[in-house]
Amino acid sequence: SQQGEEDPQALSIQEGENATMNCSYKTSINNLQWYRQNSGRGLVHLILIRSNEREKHSGRLRVTLDTSKKSSSLLITASRAADTASYFCATDAPTGNQFYFGTGTSLTVIP
Amino acid sequence: ETGVTQSPTHLIKTRGQQVTLRCSSQSGHNTVSWYQQALGQGPQFIFQYYREEENGRGNFPPRFSGLQFPNYSSELNVNALELDDSALYLCASSLFSGVETQYFGPGTRLLVL
DSSP states (O other): OOOOEEEOSEEEEETTSOEEEEEEOSSOOSEEEEEEESTTSOEEEEEEEETTOSEEEETTEEEEEETTTTEEEEEEOSOOGGGOEEEEEEEEOTTSSOEEEOOOEEEEEEO | OOSOEEEOSEEEEOTTOOEEEEEEOOTTOOEEEEEEEOTTSOOEEEEEEETTEEEEEOSOOTTEEEEEOTTSOEEEEEOSOOGGGOEEEEEEEESSSSSOOOEEOOOEEEEEO
């Protein structure tokens, strides 16, 4: 399976701290995306990084991609209570018409 | 808000019954993908429809079927429901069938008793 695996499974931090979560995958990809999900609702797209990119920023988010290690990390800086959610990485299939989601990291930001 | 809507929001069925879930894509999007998300797990790809044709399928049995209509709204049909079909069902629309950002609806939570 190409499914990504996030690490850690759960993370609890104080508001204002940085949160880092990692994603590993098994086969070559074209792109990797990170999504957020609040309380079992729909997923919200956060950021897409292409296989020829190594780092990307969006607001308080920083994503890195290491294709040689088949891994990615998502850094949320200066966390807020509203960042409490589950975070998933999604990798694309070789055909590019489906995504494989990992098992997610549950982030709790304590006010 | 992503502009993707799903109905119903919740549904309770009994084993062996059939269910139809509906999804309205974001305006202008011609591709819809369906996912099953069991409690505590990541979404699992069921299938994708592009311009009314199935365009990829995950590891789900044939009793999971779908339709996409000319207005790009979509249905997911599940026959002969099993207890393990209890899950959150998510649809996601995108502009093209290739690798693009997917916009997810809020999901339909199905409980099979």
